Amino acid sequence: MRISEMSPDHKPTNHESQSQTLEEIETLIKQSETLTPINPTLPKISANLQTTLARLTSLSPLSKQSKLQIWKLSYRLWNACVDLSNSIEIKPTSSSTSIDEAKGRTQIGEEQAKLRQVSADLLFLAGDVEGIPSPCIKAASFFYKTGLIWHDLGKFELAANCYERAMGLSSKIEVDQVSDIGEQRLLLDLNIARARTAWEISERNVAITLLNRSKNLLFTSAESYTLLANQYLTFGKLVLSKNEASMIGESLKLMNECLDLCEKGLLRIARMPNHQLGLKTVKSKCLRFMAAAHLQGEEYESVLKCIKVLREEVGGGDNHPCLPVLAMKAWLGLKRYKEAEKELRGMVVNKGIPEAIWVSAVESYFQEVGVAGAETAKGLFLGLLGRCHVSAGAAVRVAQKVAGGGGGEGSRVRAKVAAELVSDERVVALFDENAVANERTAMHAVLWNCGADHFRVKDYETGAEMFEKSMLYVPHNVENKILRAKCFRVLCLCYLGLSQLDQAQEYINEADKLHPNIACAFLKFKIYLQKNNIDGAINQMQSMSSCLDFTPDFFILSAHEAIASQALPVTIASLSNLLNFYSPRKSMPTPQVVVLRTLITVLSRDPGNEDQVLKFTKLARTRMFDLGTEEFFGKGEVGRREQNWFSVNSWNIGTRIGREKKYDICAELLELASDFYGVTEDNQVMVCKSLILSVSAMIAVEKQRNIPLQDSEVKHAIEMLDKAGKILATISYGTKLADDPTTVEPNFFFVYIFNSYDLRGRQSDSNEHQLHLIKNLASSKICTPQYLLHMGLTALKGPRPNMEVADYALNTSLSTLLSSPSPNYKTIAIILRKLIGFVGFKKGDGDDEVYSVYKQAYQIMVGLKAGEYPSEEGKWLAMTAWNRAAMPVRLGQIGIARRWMKIGLDMSQHVSDMGAFKDCMEEFLAGFEKKFEAHDDGCT
Numbered sequence: 001m002r003i004s005e006m007s008p009d010h011k012p013t014n015h016e017s018q019s020q021t022l023e024e025i026e027t028l029i030k031q032s033e034t035l036t037p038i039n040p041t042l043p044k045i046s047a048n049l050q051t052t053l054a055r056l057t058s059l060s061p062l063s064k065q066s067k068l069q070i071w072k073l074s075y076r077l078w079n080a081c082v083d084l085s086n087s088i089e090i091k092p093t094s095s096s097t098s099i100d101e102a103k104g105r106t107q108i109g110e111e112q113a114k115l116r117q118v119s120a121d122l123l124f125l126a127g128d129v130e131g132i133p134s135p136c137i138k139a140a141s142f143f144y145k146t147g148l149i150w151h152d153l154g155k156f157e158l159a160a161n162c163y164e165r166a167m168g169l170s171s172k173i174e175v176d177q178v179s180d181i182g183e184q185r186l187l188l189d190l191n192i193a194r195a196r197t198a199w200e201i202s203e204r205n206v207a208i209t210l211l212n213r214s215k216n217l218l219f220t221s222a223e224s225y226t227l228l229a230n231q232y233l234t235f236g237k238l239v240l241s242k243n244e245a246s247m248i249g250e251s252l253k254l255m256n257e258c259l260d261l262c263e264k265g266l267l268r269i270a271r272m273p274n275h276q277l278g279l280k281t282v283k284s285k286c287l288r289f290m291a292a293a294h295l296q297g298e299e300y301e302s303v304l305k306c307i308k309v310l311r312e313e314v315g316g317g318d319n320h321p322c323l324p325v326l327a328m329k330a331w332l333g334l335k336r337y338k339e340a341e342k343e344l345r346g347m348v349v350n351k352g353i354p355e356a357i358w359v360s361a362v363e364s365y366f367q368e369v370g371v372a373g374a375e376t377a378k379g380l381f382l383g384l385l386g387r388c389h390v391s392a393g394a395a396v397r398v399a400q401k402v403a404g405g406g407g408g409e410g411s412r413v414r415a416k417v418a419a420e421l422v423s424d425e426r427v428v429a430l431f432d433e434n435a436v437a438n439e440r441t442a443m444h445a446v447l448w449n450c451g452a453d454h455f456r457v458k459d460y461e462t463g464a465e466m467f468e469k470s471m472l473y474v475p476h477n478v479e480n481k482i483l484r485a486k487c488f489r490v491l492c493l494c495y496l497g498l499s500q501l502d503q504a505q506e507y508i509n510e511a512d513k514l515h516p517n518i519a520c521a522f523l524k525f526k527i528y529l530q531k532n533n534i535d536g537a538i539n540q541m542q543s544m545s546s547c548l549d550f551t552p553d554f555f556i557l558s559a560h561e562a563i564a565s566q567a568l569p570v571t572i573a574s575l576s577n578l579l580n581f582y583s584p585r586k587s588m589p590t591p592q593v594v595v596l597r598t599l600i601t602v603l604s605r606d607p608g609n610e611d612q613v614l615k616f617t618k619l620a621r622t623r624m625f626d627l628g629t630e631e632f633f634g635k636g637e638v639g640r641r642e643q644n645w646f647s648v649n650s651w652n653i654g655t656r657i658g659r660e661k662k663y664d665i666c667a668e669l670l671e672l673a674s675d676f677y678g679v680t681e682d683n684q685v686m687v688c689k690s691l692i693l694s695v696s697a698m699i700a701v702e703k704q705r706n707i708p709l710q711d712s713e714v715k716h717a718i719e720m721l722d723k724a725g726k727i728l729a730t731i732s733y734g735t736k737l738a739d740d741p742t743t744v745e746p747n748f749f750f751v752y753i754f755n756s757y758d759l760r761g762r763q764s765d766s767n768e769h770q771l772h773l774i775k776n777l778a779s780s781k782i783c784t785p786q787y788l789l790h791m792g793l794t795a796l797k798g799p800r801p802n803m804e805v806a807d808y809a810l811n812t813s814l815s816t817l818l819s820s821p822s823p824n825y826k827t828i829a830i831i832l833r834k835l836i837g838f839v840g841f842k843k844g845d846g847d848d849e850v851y852s853v854y855k856q857a858y859q860i861m862v863g864l865k866a867g868e869y870p871s872e873e874g875k876w877l878a879m880t881a882w883n884r885a886a887m888p889v890r891l892g893q894i895g896i897a898r899r900w901m902k903i904g905l906d907m908s909q910h911v912s913d914m915g916a917f918k919d920c921m922e923e924f925l926a927g928f929e930k931k932f933e934a935h936d937d938g939c940t
Contacts, residue, residue: 018066021056025049025073025122032115033080036087046114049077053121067126074122078142081112081119110153116146117162124165137183140169144190151193156200163194184219191217192231199235207235208254215261225265226278232258233286240293248297255293258286284310284320291326295333303330321353325361332368340365341376348380359394363401374417377402385426392430392439395422396446403450403466415450415462419469422447428472444473444483455490460497467491485515492523501530518547522554529565537562538573545577552581553589559598568602572612575599579619584627593633593642596620600649610657610665617650617672629679640680647676647683651690658697663704667697671720685744688727691720692748695755714762721756728752746782750790753777757791761800770795770805778812785824788813789831796838803838810835818860825864829873832857836880854881854903861910874911878904882921894932901925 028049035045062070088108120142128135147162170187195210211231218224236254239247262283266276291306307327310320324347331340344365347353362380366373381390381398403418404411421427422443431440451466471487474480488511495504505527512520521544528537541558544550555578562570575595582592600616603609624632633639654669674690677683695717702709709717732743753773760769774791777783792809795802814831817823832853839849857877861869882904888897905925908918 018056018059018062021052021059022066022069022073024052025056028052029073029077029080032077033083035080035084046111046118049115049118053118053125057125062126064130067129068131070122070126071129071132074119074126074142077115077122078119081115084108084112109149110155113146113149113153113155113158116142116149117158120146120162120165124169134180134183136169136172137186140166140190141186143169144186144193147197148193151197151200156197159197160194160201163190163197166190167194181219181221184217185221185224188214188217188219188224188227192227195231199238211235211257220269222265222269222276222279225261225269226282229258229261229265229279229282229286232261233282233289236286236293237289240289240296243296245297248293251293252290255286255290259283259290262286288320288322288326291330292322295326295329298333300330300333303327303333319350319352321350321357324350324353325357325364328361329364332365337369337373340369341373344376344380355391355394359397362398366401371413374402374414378417378421381421382424382426390430392436392443395427395430396439396442399443400446403446411454412459412462415454415466418447418450419465422469423472431473440473440475444470447473451490455494455497458497460494464491464494464498467494481514485511485520488514489519489523492527496523496526496530499530501527504530516547518544518549518551518554521547522557525558526561529561529567529570532565532567534567534569537567537570541570541574542577551589552578555581556590556595563602568605571602572599575602591634592623593620596623597642597645604649604653610653610662613653614665614668614672617646617669620646621672621675624676624679633679643676643679647673647679647686650676651686654690654697655693658693658700661700661704663697663700667694667701670694670697674720684727685731688724688731688744689748691724692752692755695720695724695759696751699755699758709762714759718756718759721752721759724752725756749780749782750777750787753787754791754794757794757805761798761802766800767802767804770802771808774805774809778809783816785813785816785820785827788816789827792831793834796834806834806838810838825860825869826873828860829870832860833873833876850884851899851903854907858903858907858910861907864910866912869910871912874907875914878907878911878914879917880904881907898925898928898932901928 028045032045032049056070120139123135123139123142126135132138143162143166147159147166150156150159150162167190170190191210191214195207195214198204198210199207211228214228214231218228232254236251236258239251239254262279265279266283287306287310291303291310294300294302294306303326307323307330310323324343328340328343328347331337331343344361347358347361362377366377369376377398381395399418399422402414402421404414430436431443447466447470451463451470453463454460454466455463467487467490471484474483474487476484488507492504492508492511495501495507504523508520508523508527512524521540525537525540525544528540541555544554544558555574558574559571559578562568562574575598578590578595579592579599582588582595596616596619600613600620603613603616620632629643630639633642650669650673654666654673657669658666670690671694674687674694677686677690698709698713698717728744728749753776757770757773760766760773763769774788774795777787777791788809792806792813795806795809810831814828814835817828817831835853836850839853854877861874861877881900885897885900885904888894888900901921902925905918905921908914908921
């Protein structure tokens with residue numbers, strides 16, 4: 001075959017392509033006509049239609065036949081969407097609707113909007129078609145309705161696009177030439193819808209501009225004025241709902257536009273009553289919202305003007321339920337309470353006012369008027385009960401507003417009025433049904449909270465009244481038994497606060513019958529305390545441990561209550577019982593050391609409790625040794641303070657009762673103090689002093705009771721002194737300084753020596769130890785002649801005198817005194833007298849050692865001023881020395897006699913007031929010398 005004979009490829013013409021594309025669109029539309037509310041193929045149809053439409057758009061220009069077919073297909077698709085929408089609305093939703101089905105409904109709503117968009121685009125593509133009247137209006141109508149659907153779906157940008165295209169189509173028509181009411185309505189609706197969408201996308205100026213343009217689209221129908229006025233009102237309400245003071249003016253401006261349109265419509269168009277109804281309704285609503293806006297702006301006079309117009313002019317008088325509320329609030333704002341009360345009372349008479357609005361009005365009135373309006377609120381509410389059914393919820397709201405809270409005289413008055421309100425039989429009857437169980441609980445809570453507020457400010461009388469009224473709303477059944485018991489317990493507390501103890505006892509007994517627990521037991525304990533029944537309080541406290549919900553905390557609370565009531569025996573019993581609950585590994589709310597400290601503090605208040613103080617202080621020491629110092633006292637600074645308290649307290653009480661001569665307890669407390677002080681190395685001085693004084697107290701007990709210490713007690717005392725001695729060897733002596741913990745007063749060292757001497761003297765090998773102690777004392781820096789004199793005198797006394805110690809102590813004391821720049825001759829005289837007696841006892845009256853003491857005394861007296869040496873002691877020395885010559889004279893020991901008489905006479909020369917004695921002595925000695933002048937000393 002020749003190439004020229006071959007037929008070329010057939011290329012379709014533009015007309016053929018349009019036909020094929022329209023066939024595809026028709027096929028897709030047929031599919032859409034079979035759609036159901038839940039159909040997963042729907043998104044594919046809309047997408048395919050949009051693709052095919054785009055291809056058809058590229059095949060322009062369209063033939064007349066194609067345009068006509070497009071119009072038909074557009075309407076078919078639109079009608080399919082209408083059917084689909086109707087089927088969605090007909091099919092009801094329920095709570096059992098699945099999540100997938102709910103998603104499907106949302107999806108179908110968006111996809112049918114896309115199908116409508118395609119339908120409108122088809123009309124727009126077809127444009128003018130011969131034989132179809134007003135094609136632009138019809139296409140604009142499709143875009144307008146599609147925009148409404150996008151708006152409802154929240155797709156405001158898509159809605160605005162549809163409205164703009166509809167506006168573009170309608171702009172080709174002269175408004176003045178449109179005579180069809182439907183077309184006129186479309187132009188107005190389109191403008192209003194476009195304004196609504198602009199408002200939603202925050203283009204408020206555009207929205208208001210569009211509404212203002214819509215005034216040019218009003219036609220001779222009251223409905224058109226109503227539509228536009230209502231839209232102005234809607235925008236005004238939206239602005240007012242922002243609750244911003246700066247927006248009130250804008251809101252009122254929009255509402256004034258609404259009001260102006262209503263008045264113009266009524267004046268120009270709506271002459272028939274049935275035509276005026278819509279405009280009057282909008283006008284009435286607009287005036288109400290204007291009144292609300294003025295109220296929000298606190299322009300109370302303007303509020304009343306709006307209400308006056310509503311009541312007198314609009315439709316023969318507007319009786320909307322909100323008007324009395326607005327009027328009442330305006331009168332309240334003007335402080336004209338009588339007029340406000342009149343409005344409120346008028347609401348009671350008006351049966352058309354819903355309960356919620358009335359209750360809200362009461363709340364507003366009471367909030368402004370306060371206490372002065374409490375009686376009014378009560379009376380009005382009871383009046384409302386008489387004219388219609390009032391819900392339990394309303395009663396709760398009114399009671400809550402009237403009761404208020406807090407304290408003070410005003411609050412007390414409000415609570416009293418609330419109590420009268422809630423105790424009214426009609427109000428109580430509202431809560432009888434099981435259906436209002438929640439409201440009954442709410443009323444109980446209102447009254448309970450009010451009572452609690454007054455209880456907190458110690459207004460127990462009002463609190464008790466409110467708690468009693470709250471029990472009116474607690475059913476008498478098993479389920480509420482615990483709640484009733486709780487009410488009885490709190491009433492017991494109120495009457496305790498009022499000191500009406502019998503009433504309190506009655507309430508707590510009722511609570512105990514309903515629900516016995518630790519709270520009831522504790523309140524009974526408080527009543528016993530208030531009645532000053534000590535034995536009853538102690539028995540009640542002890543019985544608390546048998547309660548199922550008992551915890552040791554209640555013994556602590558009992559102790560606090562007893563302290564507040566000055567019932568010290570109860571406090572002591574409570575804390576003593578609490579100590580029984582402590583064990584080494586048991587966790588307790590209060591540390592054991594705190595309980596013991598508190599107990600000892602309380603016991604210390606009574607001077608007769610020293611034995612109990614000693615008992616619990618011993619227990620503290622035992623627990624300290626058993627648990628360890630950190631475990632018992634605590635760690636860080638807290639533990640240091642606790643340890644210091646027990647140390648100082650034991651010392652202070654021990655020294656105090658020592659001064660009261662209760663030496664047995666004193667000795668034990670001071671020994672305990674040494675143990676507490678010994679916890680740290682910083683208190684060794686106090687450990688030493690406590691040990692020394694404790695031993696001193698033990699020796700004092702022996703003397704007080706005249707019962708010798710047992711060998712074991714002596715041994716223990718010596719051990720304590722040995723421990724003190726070791727500490728004394730490491731510290732210095734001197735005046736005690738507040739910031740020097742290493743210094744001890746000298747008298748403590750002497751007491752240590754004295755006690756050690758005493759106790760060592762009771763042992764078989766005592767002499768050597770005692771002499772060693774005295775020599776230590778003599779060699780110490782703190783030694784004084786008085787200390788040595790005292791020790792010397794002590795060594796001479798008692799059942800076990802130590803002559804060696806006495807000799808050393810007295811002679812050392814004398815030497816020390818004589819070496820002083822200003823000797824104390826009174827003390828010297830005492831030592832000399834004791835030495836004379838001691839040596840004479842040991843050696844005999846004629847011994848030279850006695851004479852040497854007198855000789856030493858004479859040498860001391862020589863050179864002293866008159867009266868410097870005690871005259872009585874001087875007389876004693878002179879007379880005793882003279883008298884010592886008597887025995888040698890009788891024995892014929894002339895020399896010895898002469899020596900004693902001579903030294904006696906010599907001493908008398910230095911003693912005043914011995915004139916007569918001295919003369920006699922001189923005369924006798926002269927005669928004695930003459931008689932025995934031939935005898936030498938020592939001759940018989």
